[in-house]
Amino acid sequence: MFLGSTNNVIGQIYSKRSELADYLKLRQMNDSLAKENAMLRGMDRSYFLPLNDDMVLINDSVNSRMFRFISAKVINNSTQRQKNFITINRGSRHGIKPEMGVINNGNMVGIVKEVSENFSLIIPIINNSFKASVRLKESREIGLLRWPGNDPNYASVEDIPKHTVVEVGDTVISTGFSKYFPEGVVTGVVASHELKEGDNFHTITLKLACSFAQLDYVDVVDNLMREEIESFEDLIQP
Numbered sequence: 001m002f003l004g005s006t007n008n009v010i011g012q013i014y015s016k017r018s019e020l021a022d023y024l025k026l027r028q029m030n031d032s033l034a035k036e037n038a039m040l041r042g043m044d045r046s047y048f049l050p051l052n053d054d055m056v057l058i059n060d061s062v063n064s065r066m067f068r069f070i071s072a073k074v075i076n077n078s079t080q081r082q083k084n085f086i087t088i089n090r091g092s093r094h095g096i097k098p099e100m101g102v103i104n105n106g107n108m109v110g111i112v113k114e115v116s117e118n119f120s121l122i123i124p125i126i127n128n129s130f131k132a133s134v135r136l137k138e139s140r141e142i143g144l145l146r147w148p149g150n151d152p153n154y155a156s157v158e159d160i161p162k163h164t165v166v167e168v169g170d171t172v173i174s175t176g177f178s179k180y181f182p183e184g185v186v187t188g189v190v191a192s193h194e195l196k197e198g199d200n201f202h203t204i205t206l207k208l209a210c211s212f213a214q215l216d217y218v219d220v221v222d223n224l225m226r227e228e229i230e231s232f233e234d235l236i237q238p
Contacts (some may be wrong), residue, residue, distance in 0.1 A: 072218055096120050100221055143157045187209060188206040230237055
């Protein structure tokens, strides 16, 4: 009886040890896949700087890219507040700085707000202080993305003029005008729209592409040309 009980305990220990090893192995695979996805997204040809006819792009060098992507794990995330936030396990020592854009599988997530050595705090779309320049993919019309503060699955697009043709299902993307995101990062699709009599702009409800309640990994967008662009634009500031 004693030997049987002992073997049972040992078997449970081995079983738990195996489960832990499988979990750690799966976790390592997930981390590896996330890093690989970030690397591959960084190689997307649409994110390369355009070259003049007399220039040659050799080996797609990082010096010829405008963006690189830093993979990170979400370690805390809120969706039911007015001021929602996301915490990730990457910080300044990984190259992350405030005001970097954040995406997930090519979808817009938010913008880095605060950074410590090993962690970063992100202000997501579903924070009522968030706003971003976006455009309708089909018409190319530019509007402003805001979150009304209620449903974490929906946001609104403002300032789309009444002459613009808007259809349910239209894709809304980043403009590429900001220093945060490349052009074409998906924000969501038009869920509904309304043009009231006397209004000059559409009222548009957007179904967000990012599922914030299920967010696990993100990519932080590093604009490699940001400092040069800002320094150049500062030359014309009064």
